[in-house]
Amino acid sequence: MKAVTDITAPEALSAFWMPFTANKQFKAAPRILKSAKGMYYYTEDNKPVLDGTAGLWCCNAGHGRSRITEAVSQQVAHLDFAPTFQMGHPLPFELAHRLTEITPAGMDRVFFTNSGSESVDTALKIALAYQRLIGQGSRTRLIGRERGYHGVGFGGISVGGIPNNRKFFGSLLTGVDHLPHTLNIDRHAFTRGLPPAQPELANALEGIVALHDGSNIAAVIVEPIAGSTGVLIPPVGYLKRLREICDQHDILLIFDEVITGFGRIGSPFAAQEFDVLPDIITSAKGLTNGTIPMGAVFVRNAIYDAFMEHGGPAIELFHGYTYSGHPVAAAAGLATLSLYQEEQLFDRARDLSDYWEQGLHSLRGLPNVIDIRNYGLVGAVELASEPGAPGKRAYNVFTKALELGALIRVTGDVIALSPPLIIEREEIDQLFNLLADALVQGQ
Numbered sequence: 001m002k003a004v005t006d007i008t009a010p011e012a013l014s015a016f017w018m019p020f021t022a023n024k025q026f027k028a029a030p031r032i033l034k035s036a037k038g039m040y041y042y043t044e045d046n047k048p049v050l051d052g053t054a055g056l057w058c059c060n061a062g063h064g065r066s067r068i069t070e071a072v073s074q075q076v077a078h079l080d081f082a083p084t085f086q087m088g089h090p091l092p093f094e095l096a097h098r099l100t101e102i103t104p105a106g107m108d109r110v111f112f113t114n115s116g117s118e119s120v121d122t123a124l125k126i127a128l129a130y131q132r133l134i135g136q137g138s139r140t141r142l143i144g145r146e147r148g149y150h151g152v153g154f155g156g157i158s159v160g161g162i163p164n165n166r167k168f169f170g171s172l173l174t175g176v177d178h179l180p181h182t183l184n185i186d187r188h189a190f191t192r193g194l195p196p197a198q199p200e201l202a203n204a205l206e207g208i209v210a211l212h213d214g215s216n217i218a219a220v221i222v223e224p225i226a227g228s229t230g231v232l233i234p235p236v237g238y239l240k241r242l243r244e245i246c247d248q249h250d251i252l253l254i255f256d257e258v259i260t261g262f263g264r265i266g267s268p269f270a271a272q273e274f275d276v277l278p279d280i281i282t283s284a285k286g287l288t289n290g291t292i293p294m295g296a297v298f299v300r301n302a303i304y305d306a307f308m309e310h311g312g313p314a315i316e317l318f319h320g321y322t323y324s325g326h327p328v329a330a331a332a333g334l335a336t337l338s339l340y341q342e343e344q345l346f347d348r349a350r351d352l353s354d355y356w357e358q359g360l361h362s363l364r365g366l367p368n369v370i371d372i373r374n375y376g377l378v379g380a381v382e383l384a385s386e387p388g389a390p391g392k393r394a395y396n397v398f399t400k401a402l403e404l405g406a407l408i409r410v411t412g413d414v415i416a417l418s419p420p421l422i423i424e425r426e427e428i429d430q431l432f433n434l435l436a437d438a439l440v441q442g443q
């Protein structure tokens with residue numbers, strides 16, 4: 001057996017091909033988190049690192065919550081795995097039922113996956129199959145958005161709008177169009193909360209409908225707030241207008257709420273926050289507080305009913321994962337939901353959002369800061385890119401912040417922040433003080 005005693009030794013790092021990581025760069029100067037509790041990660045030498053990103057937008061209830069870890073330990077000893085294909089076990093039924101306490105009214109049907117990417121591909125497949133089942137088989141086109149991130153499955157990268165995530169992977173799904181993204185720094189830099197209405201952005205869907213005819217379009221998918229490409233906040237009225245246009249042409253609307261779900265912006269889902277009812281919601285991450293991988297797709301009852309009526313004769317939807325509704329993940333989900341409810345963490349996110357906004361916008365005027373965006377407990381600081389080296393400035397701030405004791409996330413030259421919802425005001429101050437120092441010292 002090859003034992004590795006020093007995790008940072010080159011031989012210890014070589015085997016793991018790290019995801020979305022500059023492997024050579026990382027392995028030359030590794031950054032290792034060893035443990036976590038509450039608002040903090042701890043490094044190899046036990047240095048605390050304030051978590052400004054809830055891991056990767058996952059740990060909304062903070063780290064190492066005994067309620068969740070105990071539920072997981074008990075469940076794994078009790079029933080480690082059981083199939084959900086033509087068999088059942090209690091936990092996914094219970095979790096699905098409990099989740100409908102927080103989903104928008106009329107979205108009471110839940111399909112379980114293992115990740116956000118799988119939730120997205122599941123949602124797209126449900127949309128296509130539904131259109132066919134109701135006699136609308138010509139509706140095969142899918143509409144995404146520039147700068148959208150919908151995970152890394154072929155469906156997700158096809159409707160997604162991130163060039164690097166697409167360009168290496170062949171022809172992708174055919175029949176996909178993209179709406180324009182919603183960021184307009186020239187006109188609306190440093191907006192607090194929602195940018196002002198820009199009707200032309202949602203109305204661009206009308207142009208796509210005119211080009212293809214609505215009768216050929218199955219679904220539109222957007223993130224209510226786009227996270228991974230640098231926190232793009234929807235302008236006032238944008239999501240409502242998309243809903244209107246979809247309604248006019250019987251097009252399904254999918255909200256990808258993998259990051260906005262589970263209280264990140266104050267309501268359980270952005271659908272409720274912006275008072276827009278989509279047909280399908282995708283989720284993951286905060287569903288289990290990141291403890292065990294799991295995703296969920298919430299579907300309007302009428303869509304599920306259509307499958308029950310027209311699908312079959314036996315299996316109504318030919319789709320599913322070995323681990324859909326995994327007992328240990330479901331146990332984590334149930335304990336997480338209880339924590340969210342008992343500690344009223346979604347309300348907490350809303351209550352803290354003004355304080356968060358003030359702290360975040362106090363970074364205006366620091367070197368190279370060209371925009372600051374926020375909503376709920378989400379924030380972004382955008383830096384002017386160094387000529388010829390996009391992403392370099394933000395990366396340097398990221399490494400400097402880590403050295404100073406804060407974990408932030410960067411994408412291109414945008415610093416994205418999304419702390420656990422348990423964050424205290426003093427920790428918000430601490431995060432922005434550390435970030436201010438990193439912005440000054442790191443560039």
Ligand SMILES: Cc1ncc(COP(=O)(O)O)c(C=O)c1O
Pocket residue numbers: 114115116117118120149150151152223227228256257258259284285
């Ligand atoms: C909006 C959105 N959709 C999908 C995904 C993909 O989730 P996963 O990495 O769990 O597959 C992400 C991940 O960040 C996301 O932000």
